[in-house]
Amino acid sequence: MITIVPDFYDQFSCKAGSCQHTCCQGWEIDIDEPTLYRYEQIKGEIGDKIRQSIIIRDGVFIFQLTDDDRCPLLQDDGLCQIIRTLGPKKLCKVCAMHPRFFVYKSELELAGLGLCCEKTCELLLERDTPLRFCIEGTDETMDFFELLKMTDIAKYLPRDCASQAMSILHATSSLTVSQILRIMELTEPINDSWCQLLAKIRQETTAGKLTLPLPPLETWPHDQQQAYDRICQYILYRMLPRLSRWHFGHLADYAKMNTTFIYLAAAVTGDLPESLRLWSAQIEYDTDNVEIILENMLK
Known part of the structure; x- marks a missing residue:
């Protein structure tokens, strides 16, 4: 293959303790069976702590998060106690990958x-x-x-592939800000930051500070154009396996709509990387939310 x-x-290399949004907080971490077996064999204080931190929920072994939603093995300096004590090879599959x-x-x-x-x-x-x-x-x-x-994905493309490239990579969504917000507000919020972001975008829109359609991306400064091109392509790249259910054009519209939303989020926050990260945590990492968007784009 x-x-x-x-x-x-x-x-890529993990930012570890310098990461401002550690993946060891706010996420339930499943423990695969081979790793669980290894954890049962570890001796000493660290072995005891690991085993005391594991619970079963819905038939799945997970690390029980602390009251502030942190992995119990996450230290105050933002580093993993398992890695520091036993090395990265002792991580469960989810954490390692x-x-x-x-x-x-x-x-x-x-x-x-x-x-x-x-x-x-x-x-x-x-x-x-x-x-x-x-x-x-x-x-x-x-x-x-x-x-x-x-790939066989080519059969989903129009004959004029160059025009399709321009359609996907150099255009923003045809939806209005209100339409995009309506769809996003249907998704299950991951945290308060997401709700606050949606409220801020709606507030700016109501005040007339945000409007669509945006100027065509090819008219933007080069660095900004390339940033949103790369975002749009990468969103669509991850969606390609869904072609068995969704038409290619609909997935392209999904990528454009979400890229446009990320632009709106960056416009009100002044922080494109964080707007992109928060969008991904809310949408990409919740398959239900992805389906909500795909289905409601058709309405």
């Missing part, structure tokens, strides 16, 4: 890094060049539409 990765994949993802389409494994991780957002946005993808283990690279053409 061929594995595809984005051009920044190999540059996050924020990496692996999805499948045709004979391809589409791998990447989740945008709920602030380091991933930094890597995606640090270049002002078009996003490229690599065949892992080779020097071969391709742009997004070359990637589509090497």
Whole structure:
């Protein structure tokens, strides 16, 4: 099987204690059976603490979060006690792999890094060049539409692929701010920050400070155009396995609508990387919320 990765994949390294949005807080962490067995064999104080931190919920072994929603093995300095005491090889599968993802389409494994991780957002946005993808283990690279053409995804594309590229990468959503907010407000909030963001966008819209449609992206400054191009492509890249259920054009509209929302969020916060990260944590990491958006875009 061929594995595809984005051009920044190999540059990832966890920010550990310097991360402002640790993945060890606010997320329930499932423990796979092989790791659970290893934890049962660990001796000493650290072994006792690990076992005391594990509970069963709905038939799944998880770390029981503290009252402030932190993993019990997360230290005050933001570092993992398991890594510091036993080394990274003792992590459970979820912790060891996050924020990496692996999805499948045709004979391809589409791998990447989740945008709920602030380091991933930094890597995606640090270049002002078009996003490229690599065949892992080779020097071969391709742009997004070359990637589509090497798979059976190509059958979902119109004959004029260049026009489709412009439609996806150099346009914002045709929906109004109110329409986008209506859809986003249907999703299940992940935290108060998400609710506050939606309220701020609505407030700015009501005051006449935010309007759509935006000017075509190709008229924007180069660095800003490339940033939103890369965001749009990467959102669509992760959605490609859903082609078995959704039409390619609808997934492209999904990518454009969410890219437009991220633009609106960045406009009111002044922080594009954090707007992208919060959107991903709210939407991409909740499959129900993804489906809510896909279904309500059709209404």
